[in-house]
Amino acid sequence: MEFFFNPRGIAVVGASPHPGKGGNIIISNLQKGYEGEIYPVTPRHQEVNGLKCYDHILAVPDPVDMAIVYVGAKLVPQIIRDCGKRGIGGVMLQSAGFSESGPEGAEIQAEIAETAAKAGVRIWGPNCMGLVDAVNKNVFSTVAPAIWSAGMTGGNVSLIVQSGMLAGAFLIDIMTHGGRGIAKACSIGNKMDVHECDILEYLLNDPDTGVIGLYLESIVDGPRFVSLCKNAAKPIVVLKGGKSAKGAQAAMSHTASLAGDGAIVSGALRQAGVIEADDFFQMMELCETLGAYPSLPAERQNRVAVLTYSGGAGIVSADFFESYGLVLGELNQEAIEMLGQVYPAWMKPDNPMDLWPAVIVNGTIRVYNQAVKAACFDPGIDAIFAHCFVGGFDLEPDLPAMARMSRQAGKPLVCWITGERKAVHQFQVEAHKLKVPVFHEVKRCVECLSALLNQPQKGAATGFSQAADEREKLLGLLDGHKGGLDEYESKRILKTLEVPIVSEEIVGSTDEALTAARALGFPVVMKGVDPEIIHKTEANLVRLDIASEDQVPGVYEELRASMGEQGRVLVQAQISGGLELIAGLVRDPQFGPCVMCGLGGVFAELIKDRVFAAAPLNHEDALALMGRLKSQELLNGFRGGDPVDRDALAGVLLGLSRLGMAAPTVSQVDINPLIVANGKPVAVDATIVVEDLELNPV
Amino acid sequence: MEFFFNPRGIAVVGASPHPGKGGNIIISNLQKGYEGEIYPVTPRHQEVNGLKCYDHILAVPDPVDMAIVYVGAKLVPQIIRDCGKRGIGGVMLQSAGFSESGPEGAEIQAEIAETAAKAGVRIWGPNCMGLVDAVNKNVFSTVAPAIWSAGMTGGNVSLIVQSGMLAGAFLIDIMTHGGRGIAKACSIGNKMDVHECDILEYLLNDPDTGVIGLYLESIVDGPRFVSLCKNAAKPIVVLKGGKSAKGAQAAMSHTASLAGDGAIVSGALRQAGVIEADDFFQMMELCETLGAYPSLPAERQNRVAVLTYSGGAGIVSADFFESYGLVLGELNQEAIEMLGQVYPAWMKPDNPMDLWPAVIVNGTIRVYNQAVKAACFDPGIDAIFAHCFVGGFDLEPDLPAMARMSRQAGKPLVCWITGERKAVHQFQVEAHKLKVPVFHEVKRCVECLSALLNQPQKGAATGFSQAADEREKLLGLLDGHKGGLDEYESKRILKTLEVPIVSEEIVGSTDEALTAARALGFPVVMKGVDPEIIHKTEANLVRLDIASEDQVPGVYEELRASMGEQGRVLVQAQISGGLELIAGLVRDPQFGPCVMCGLGGVFAELIKDRVFAAAPLNHEDALALMGRLKSQELLNGFRGGDPVDRDALAGVLLGLSRLGMAAPTVSQVDINPLIVANGKPVAVDATIVVEDLELNPV
Structure with a gap:
């Protein structure tokens, strides 16, 4: 994948001299940051943005590792073939008009896939916004120039986003609101070839990336995805769109009917150690928080100190703690004494720390710094939640000092900020520089702190094994079967898998039924087993509580009659009360x-x-x-x-x-x-x- | 309460010429908007901010209806007495140092309460930020001057906030972020006299107020609060702090007021038709949404049209619908045809409306307007959820036109906005002017739209009646009892309340037990009834499944023995399986x-x-x-x-x-x-x- 992320030369096929056009925005974005050679390819112009144009991709000089293609769909197959000839390993196909646009586009997309496979070219996209690498200032994208206005702040959060427009819009939003930074944002569009697993695997090894957030509408290769996440050393956050869509799958079994509503997706992600998000900013804020504190002490718990200038704010924060698995730490004597140095005499320090009375006497900076210090020294505190106000009331805290102490102590600091718009923005920008997660709402702040402190253990997954003969035996038992197997057959198969099965016997006569019942011990259950009928209870083929021998023959005959003398009868030990x-x-x-x-x-x-x-x-x-x-x-x-x-x-x-x-x-x-x-x-x-x-x- | 909200003259006791001091900020805030006379009261200065000072409240000329008091706690009782003499009906006590500051402050607060009651003066506060009336530009508060920087935008949302600092900080935040307006924000502090019910009652009759949001740590008079809410014609949103056990602890140390059990509070609020919030902005955004559309068609349902420039955004929006009780409306033929006029030929219009391909061809304004129009004409759509982007990509919609159409059709429009920071801010300001609720996150947008469409029915509550003799009878039965009544006594009392009781009889001998059991029919239950023992099962005083007469005497004797021959024995019909x-x-x-x-x-x-x-x-x-x-x-x-x-x-x-x-x-x-x-x-x-x-x- 290196040719996509670090190409030694880029050809832009479909380059345009007209500002505002995609083929021009791509060039402009490259010129602002990319350090390699840029080769505009277009037969219609001599020059684009001061760069010499090539009328054909085959004419582009070395070195060139990647082509960004922004042309009509029909022209693409030939371009791919030429890229293959030219030795270009990767094509970012950023134009639309493929499978997302109906059957005709889908046909072209299929043709491109085939062409690319033959030519040995990997395709990223189509219908995507490509790549924005804010650390290396590589913007391989039609994303609007506004992306640069925020200064292209680098960070350690990388994103993989399936939806093209969303990727661009969201990126502009997060980068301009509050100075958030990112490492790489990858918009993967229709995923005809390169998909989330390829990029995820790359990012897991990318030194600029500390945490990965994904917005996905589909997961192309679930098992590989689960395996990558399970073995990942970096936190992964996933927002899965389309969870409410009901599968069209025929629900013959109860299990299948329970699988709707995203329960399988959520289960698989949870099992893989992924943190699931349900909204865009939340995904970003979870990533930021996890990325801000990549290594926390292993012996940490979830005991938080709450610093606030308002009792009410402390109350509402604490209200969220229980449902998010956090606890208000109990302050030790030393912390209480340290707070006592800045508190008025009448006030007993407690957690949440209601700092307002102390602030009136000693000022915000001294009090907040002392409170952070107390929390850092107290071994009963694992993290610090600070409610800050800026833009009036003289409440601006000394965030750099607070951040420094918290880092030294290995106790993450998160801030909930309230205040006047400009001052809040400035505070957010500063906080992001200091890598202190900052939030405008209490609940989100608690939620992200909880995700940080309670994050799943990551580590190499252990293997899976299956005896070779078990597989053979199972396939043998299943051979020739189709549709729903009856209860007895199903359990015989489960038995070979060492699933404990209720004691039971298939009987062919009243005598056999009596013998079986005696052997099992009363009470017994008798069932009619007909492979055509899965819901035996509804079909009245289950008789519980058969308490004595004299009932057995009658029940046997009844069951046989109910099945038109066709099916088999099963006698079972009755297990109840469990x-x-x-x-x-x-x-x-x-x-x-x-x-x-x-x-x-x-x-x-x-x-x-x-x-x-x-x-x-x-x-x-x-x-x-x-x-x-x-x-x-x-x-x-x-x-x-x-x-x-x-x-x-x-x-x-x-x-x-x-x-x-x-x-x-x-x-x-x-x-x-x-x-x-x-x-x-x-x-x-x-x-x-x-x-x-x-x-x-x- | 009129003297607090519309005073014909205000005395400011504790006025100060020093900028930044509370006693000066109050005067400055009054001078910026209040149109009546302002009388600074201080013996230490001749003039404050160009206004003549009075050295005593008794010297202030007519008319003066209200005093804002910002002095040390100990001086307050005499000031209250003087206010009473002077005919001042209301005092806003904005200084702190009362019950929230420990036992000494609590004592002074109690003294003030007594003094005020005697003097016939109502007290608002203490320890509060007073009143900000943005419609009439009346700021009776020490809230920081930043509040004015947003232009003091008027709106129809009024707030009642218990916590003082929080009220000020939150107000500054919401007014500067996105041009939000409010009607009146009332910070009620320690609520020693005037409390949430008084203010709520006033606001329910205030023509400037369309919806009321409350942040409360305690509810002083629950029954009155429930009754006011039940009968309110305006929507009411409550954020109740201190609901969790830990939160409640914080509440007690903060305001010495009681916070109830979360389930009781939530139940009582729900029953009263109140919408409960759990975070500050959420409360504000719920209020705004409800206030933006005060009268919706009675026959409305909850079918929403989703407009988006990104398929992914539509998917995530729709994912939230089910859990918030909204449905994606099915477009009728006419709407599909109207959309067809701007869609590319290959694309079949559907809901969510993925408008990007249409926007490429026809531009945002034409396409979004047409989409809103189609939704407005379609009788199967009740509301419009529009995802908008600003600050690049040429995606700015014509919000005024969209708002106009939606109002004409009586179908609320809400916007989810993404984009570049400055452009987003401008969009928010414009949206607030147009009274279109606008959100930065999908989930909140869906949540607020749901609250709007699914809001509880408001209406006059019907009465409660109790027969006079029932009350007498109950009090007679309870007379002389203390502690836990035994099972039999308890059920006798419930019987007079027409609660159906299991057939049962108290027996005093094995013979009586047998007679009772026969009359009830087997199986029966026998219980030892000892008023000292509430948990009979744990004390082994319950015998179930007594199936025949021969068991009765033995069980009777056993139970008597277990109770040391003291208690009574109850024979009961056995009800099971239900x-x-x-x-x-x-x-x-x-x-x-x-x-x-x-x-x-x-x-x-x-x-x-x-x-x-x-x-x-x-x-x-x-x-x-x-x-x-x-x-x-x-x-x-x-x-x-x-x-x-x-x-x-x-x-x-x-x-x-x-x-x-x-x-x-x-x-x-x-x-x-x-x-x-x-x-x-x-x-x-x-x-x-x-x-x-x-x-x-x-």
Whole structure:
């Protein structure tokens, strides 16, 4: 990817001398910062912005690593071929009129893809704004000149943005509002070739980039994306657009029907250690905060000191703490004494620190500095939340001193700023220079501080393994099946995956039924098993509470009759009173096989407690997955019963993960209910759905 | 209150000639806008800011309706007495050093309160920033001169803010950021006399005020506050500080005022038709949006047209719609045709309207205007959400034309703005002039539009009635009781309130127990009733599932023995399998008796589905209360059973409300469980707690 980010010469195909035109803006942007040679390519002009034009890309001299192409779609295939001949490795295709513009454009896009693959040229775009590298002042983009007015401030946040216009507009906004800086902003448009994973991988190794924010409407290669994020040493924040769009997928299983509303996307991102955002500025502000403090003490907790000039502001800040997983630190004696040096005698220092009475006596700078110092010395404080006011009241604090102390102590400082517009702007610019995250709203400030202090542990993911013979055995068992497998077959397959199964037997006569029931012990459950009927309860094929032998023959005959003498009858041990869970597998178009774990039973619809993670899982992933359920209290002991054996539950989830990885034709699995009896999960009912591979290419 | 808002002459006690001092800022602020006479009162100077000084308040000439007092606390009592003599009806006490500053200040505050009551003078404050009336340019405040730099823009949003510094700081911030206007901002400080209800009542009748936002740390008179809000014709938005446990702690140390339990506060506000905010700007932006469109068509729905120059922006906007109760309207044929006139031929108009391809061909102004027009003509659209960009790309829309069309059609327009800082500011200022709500973040924009379209119905609350003899009867039954009443006594009292009670009988012998059990029908429940023991289950005094006569004597003897032969034994019909609810009453220091309704049973702790409302309730209030439970699905039919008879459940809640209103000594009531059998709620267990009135003065 180096030819995109550090090209030793750029050809601009479609260069124009007319200011305001894309082909001219690109040249102007390059001239303002790019240090390599710029070669305008156009047969219609001799010169653009004082640069000699070339009438053909083949005529451009060496060295040239990259071409920015801004011409009509139909001209593009030939240009790509020429780039290939010319030895140009990368093309940024910034014009529109491709797949986003209807069938005709899609056809051209497909042709370009083929051409590029043959020519050995990577394509970035089309329909994108390219790259803005604020640290190296490389603007390979049609982004408006306003981007330069903010001074092109460098920072350590890099962005990957799918939407073209949004990238440009958002970039101008964040760079002009409050002096925010960025490292690289990459607008990737239609992603016909280069996509988020390619760029993400590059940025993870980019020394200028400390944190990466992505706005994505789709994820091209979910498994690679998850794997990159899991192994990333840098924080990653994702805003995923289009989460509310309901998938058109036929929901044969409960698991599949639960997968809407972005639960799979959120689950996979969470599992990968990604922080999810839901709005644009929030994404940027999360990135900035994480980027401002890349290395915090490992033993830190989440105890915050709140500095404020207004009791009310302290109150509202503290109100947000609990829901964001932060706590007001308790000040130790030393901190109280240090504050006492600037507080009026009548006032007992506490947290939140209501500094106004002290400020009246001793002035803002002395008081705020002393408060930061006290927080820095107090081992019971991990971070500092300072409410500042500027533009009147003589309340301007000494931010550089505060920032210096907080950095020395390794205790992140964040500011909530209120005040007069110009002064606020100046404060923001200064704060950004000092890398102190600064916010205009309390909630966002608390939210970002929480993301910083509670950020997921990053580290190399451990591997995934599957015994070779398990795969063979599974494929053998699945061979010849299509559609929903019946309960008995489904559980036989799960058994080979070491999923604990309820004791049960298929019977072919009343005598066999009696023998089985006696062996299992009363009460038993009897079910009609008909592969055509997945919802047995609705079809009246389930008989619970069969308490004695004399009931067995009658029930057997009834069930057989209900199935038109076709299906089989299953006799099952009855497990009751335990916690009902549900586990499953669904195949997502973006992330492939995804494992689900959730609360089942009569309250399930109400509580909607379900979590997803993309396969493959390892044991830690499985434990983390169940750890994300809201129903932790129930897992730790239901109606006074034993806690769930989490290792055993992990075994069930790992079995589902291995099934999803081994058997691409398995599109859905439901284990419902998965009853926890004496702490052990047992699959009581299950359905495996097998689909033709062609129908489900992922 | 008129002497505070429209005084015919103001005395400023503590006037100072030194710029920057509070006593000088007050005078300067008055001189900039107030049109009546200003009388500086100070014995130390002849003249302040060119105005003649009076050495005593008694010397000030007529007319003078109000005094602004900014002197040390100890001098205040005498000044109040003099104001009374002088016929001054209102004193704004803006200095600090009262109850917020410790016991000494609290003592002076109490003395002032007594003095003022005797002198017939109303006190506003102390420890407050007073009043800023931007429409009439009356600044009765020490708020910094920066407030004037924004041109003191008038608007129809009035604010009541408890915290002094916050009021000033916030006001400066909102008036300088984006040209926001306000009507009146009232900073009420320690609220020793004039409090939020007094001001709220005034503002509800103030023609300049269209909507009222309140930041409150405590609510002095909950019942009056609820009643004012319930009957208000104007929207009211409340940010209540100190809702979390930690926040409440901060509130107590700050203002010595009580902050209530979050659920009770939220319940009471919701019941009163108040919109609750949780952050400062959010409160302001909710107010502005509601104030911008005071009268919407009654038959409106919540179908929104989204205009955007970026597909991605449309996607993210739509992602928020579902969770905020908005829907993307479906465009009708006429709207599609109107958009077709500006769209490129290949593009089919849809909602969100991705206008970029049309803008390229026809320019922003024509396309955005046409899109607004199409939305205005389409009867399937109720509101317009426009994403705008300014400061590059030639994307500035014609906001006045858009605003005009939307007003004519009665379809509110809101804008999400992105862009270069200066241009954004200019756009915000223009939008505020046009009364078009404008936001910098998508989520807030969606949130405010939702609050506007889904705002609670306002209207006169209907009355509350209680039969005179019910009150007498209750007080008679409660007479002589103290502490927790036993289950049987509690239910006898609830029975007089028409709360349905499980069939049960107190028995004094095994024979009586047998007779009772036979009459009730097996299975029965037997309980030991000992007024000392509220938690019977933990004390092993409950026997369920007594299925036959032969068990009764043994259980009777066991229970008697467990209670040391002291308590009574209760035989009860056993109700099982139904939905378990819980209902109750608590007495809140701010709101008085509050009725609670919630989900009971084993999942209650997990689901935490409980709602509160302040008594008195009428039938509609009770229905609205249960309508706020998350568990609506369960209420509509649990495990295939009958839906809950909501009128019957309302009867239970109304009974609790009447008990709370009639009997001030009842501090808590629990009906737990309240089991719904065949749709009818039945109280199975209950506890009423009676406290000495002195302990619980509200």
